[in-house]
Amino acid sequence: MQYKANTLEHYWMPFTANRDFKADPRLFVRGEGCYLWDHKGGKIIDGSSGMFCSAAGHGRPEIADAVSRQLREIDYAPPFQNGHPASFELARRVAALTPEDINYVFFTNSGSEAVDTALKMAMAYHRARGEGQRMRFVSRERAYHGVNIGGVSLSGMAKNRETFPGVIPGVVCMRHTWLAENRFTKGQPETGAELADDLQRFCEMYGGTTIAACFVEPVAGSTGCLVPPKGYLERLREICDAHGILLVFDEVICGFGRLGTAFAAQAFGVVPDIMTMAKALTNGAQPMGAVAVRDGIYETITNAAPENAIEFFHGYTYSGHPAACAAGLAALDIYEREGLFERAAELSPYFLDRLFELQDLDAVADIRGYGLFAGVELKAEGAPGARGTQVQKDLFWKGLHIKFTGDCGLVAPPLIAAKEHVDEIVGILRDTLA
C-alpha cells in the first residue's frame, strides 16, 4: 500500500512518539489468523494478539458477517430506557462465563470506561448501603487501569499520571508484586503473598470502613506480566471480606482465555466482587468493554432507588452497541466452538518453556509468565524504555509484532496459535536480541 508524503500528519496517535513514527511509519494493512501484513507487503507474526485483543486470530469471517448482518438489520438502538435483543443476549453469555454469582453485566466501549464505571458502581453500592463514607480506593504500584480520570487515579505508572495531577483524591497504592528473588519464575512465584498485607495496613492507617474498593489486575499486564505470588489474591480477598471492601479484578487483559480459563478469577480460584473486561470480548473487532458484578451489588443499587426510577445514573451513548454485541456474540461462539480457552491451557507449558529458553541471552533481565501470556524484560540501555522501543521496531521489520511497555516485551499470541507459531516468535526474538 502506498501513502502520500504528509498524509500521516493530521492523526495525533495515541501512546506514540508521533514525530518519530511519522518519519519511519509502521502500518498494518491486513490481518489473517496469527499474521499481520505491513504497508510494504511484509508478513508479521502477531506475538501480542494486536494488543491482547485478537484471541481467535485476525480476519474471522464469522465476526465480520455477524457485524455486517447486525448493521443491516439495525445499525443503532438507543440504550437508555430502550434496548435491543443482542445486548441482553451478550450479557447472558458473559455472565455464563464469569464465576459464581457474578451475573450482571454493564456494557462500555473500552477497558478505560469499564474501570471508571466500576469505580462509580463501588461508590453507588456503598452509598445505597448507607456507607457513603467509603470514599477511598486502593490500587497498586505498576498498575494500569486505562486512561480515563478514574483509571489514571488508580494508575501505578508514573508517566501516565505525572502530567495529570488533578485526578480523584484518596487513592493509595499497595506495593507491586515484582520481587528480584522471583526472577525467571514460570507461573506463580512461591514468595510474596505478604505484600497483600499492605491492604491490611491501609485499613489500620485509614480505617477499613473508609475504603470502598481495592482494584488489581490479577496478572499485572501492561507493566510486564507480573504474576501474583501464591496466596496473594486469596489474602486480598480475606482482607476485603474482613473490612467490607469490594475486590475488583481488572480482567481487561486476562479475560477470555488468556490464562487458560475464561477469567483469571477461575485460574487463581479467587472470586472478586466486580470484574472489568474488554479487548477479547469482541476479539478486538469492535470497541467494547464490560463490567460484571455480583448479584448483591446489582440488587443493592437497584433496590435502593424508588420504584420506576433510574437506579444508576451512568451509561454511554454506545453502551451495548448492536455491532459490538454482534461481534461479541460471534467471538464467544468461536471461543466455545474451537475450545480456545482449553487450547490456551494446553499450549501454555510449551509456550512458557520455549520463551524461558531466552534467559541465556545477555540482553534479558527477567522472564515471567502464566497461560499464554509472558513478559520478557530487557536490561535497560540508556534511558528507561529506549532499548524496548528500538527492539520493538527491529522486531517489526524482522516480521514479529510484540507490544512493549518500557523495556518489557509482552508476548501473548492468539489462542489459536500452534507450536510452530511459538517457535517462530521465539526464533525471531532470539535472533533480534542476540
Ligand SMILES: Cc1ncc(COP(=O)(O)O)c(C=O)c1O
Ligand atoms: C488492565 C487494563 N485495564 C484497562 C485497560 C484500558 O483499556 P482500553 O485501552 O480499552 O481503554 C487496559 C488496556 O490495556 C488494561 O490492560
